[in-house]
Amino acid sequence: MIQEQVVLITGASSGIGAACAEVFAAAGARLILWARRQDRLDTLAKRLPQECTVLTQAVDVRDRPQVLAALASLPPDMANIQILINNAGLSRGLEPFAEAQISDWEEMIDTNLKGLLYVTRAILPDMIARRQGHIINVGSIAGHQVYAGGHVYCATKAGVQALSQGLRLDLLGTPIRVTEIDPGMVATEFSEVRFHGDRQRAAAVYRGMTPLSAHDVAEVILFAATRPAHVNLNQIVLMPVDQA
Numbered sequence: 001m002i003q004e005q006v007v008l009i010t011g012a013s014s015g016i017g018a019a020c021a022e023v024f025a026a027a028g029a030r031l032i033l034w035a036r037r038q039d040r041l042d043t044l045a046k047r048l049p050q051e052c053t054v055l056t057q058a059v060d061v062r063d064r065p066q067v068l069a070a071l072a073s074l075p076p077d078m079a080n081i082q083i084l085i086n087n088a089g090l091s092r093g094l095e096p097f098a099e100a101q102i103s104d105w106e107e108m109i110d111t112n113l114k115g116l117l118y119v120t121r122a123i124l125p126d127m128i129a130r131r132q133g134h135i136i137n138v139g140s141i142a143g144h145q146v147y148a149g150g151h152v153y154c155a156t157k158a159g160v161q162a163l164s165q166g167l168r169l170d171l172l173g174t175p176i177r178v179t180e181i182d183p184g185m186v187a188t189e190f191s192e193v194r195f196h197g198d199r200q201r202a203a204a205v206y207r208g209m210t211p212l213s214a215h216d217v218a219e220v221i222l223f224a225a226t227r228p229a230h231v232n233l234n235q236i237v238l239m240p241v242d243q244a
């Protein structure tokens with residue numbers, strides 16, 4: 001049952017994270033929404049059903065002190081996080097390795113891997129102590145298939161896969177669940193971010209295919225979160241029908 005559970009969603013200001021906020025709010029969860037763009041979080045919070053308890057916090061997951069401070073400032077009734085959705089992430093550029101920007105590599109590694117680690121490490125001890133929790137990591141098909149120019153992004157998502165499996169092994173013997181959700185192409189701001197705001201290049205990515213919607217992914221995440229307590233969906237790959 002998701003009703004009244006506290007769910008922390010990172011990267012909730014757009015795309016899959018924002019869609020998760022909507023579907024979990026509709027299911028009766030209480031939400032903590034993180035991203036850097038506070039204005040976007042607040043606009044989203046206003047769209048959610050009035051009866052939904054929602055707290056927005058501007059948090060950059062790459063900044064560990066900021067992560068810890070945000071958690072420390074939670075009101076007592078929101079401090080027991082039962083579901084953590086590690087969704088914040090991005091890809092930058094598709095340049096050949098020798099031409100890639102080192103700053104792009106650092107941004108992807110710092111967000112997709114270190115950010116996920118910081119947030120999980122900060123929340124997990126409480127989950128273990130309370131013997132209750134579900135960690136849901138948003139990976140990608142890019143963790144399974146490497147494509148030209150995708151080297152570092154694919155490496156970060158392969159890393160999310162290894163971390164999810166490792167975490168699950170570590171938590172055997174506890175009731176805490178770990179799920180990895182690996183989507184194919186999803187129509188979000190992701191491509192625009194990848195190409196540093198170049199909308200034409202971003203739109204070209206989806207030409208000739210029907211990508212997943214952010215809601216398609218959010219509904220699968222809600223499904224994983226609402227299985228009976230003894231059922232763990234380890235890894236779910238969901239693809240557009242026309243993506244190889």
Ligand code: NDP
Pocket residue numbers: 010011012013014015016017034035036037038040059060061062087088089090091111115138139140141142182183184185186187188189190191193214
């Ligand atoms: P969006 O760009 O729409 O959303 C990304 C979210 O991550 C935004 O809310 C952004 O918020 C947040 N974010 C980025 N950097 C940080 C940071 N340092 N600290 C906190 N929040 C951050 O893309 P998607 O919804 O598509 O991406 C969500 C996840 O899904 C990512 O992990 C992505 O890798 C994965 N994915 C996406 C696919 C796709 O085709 N779209 C396919 C497979 C996986 P803000 O900028 O406000 O901080």
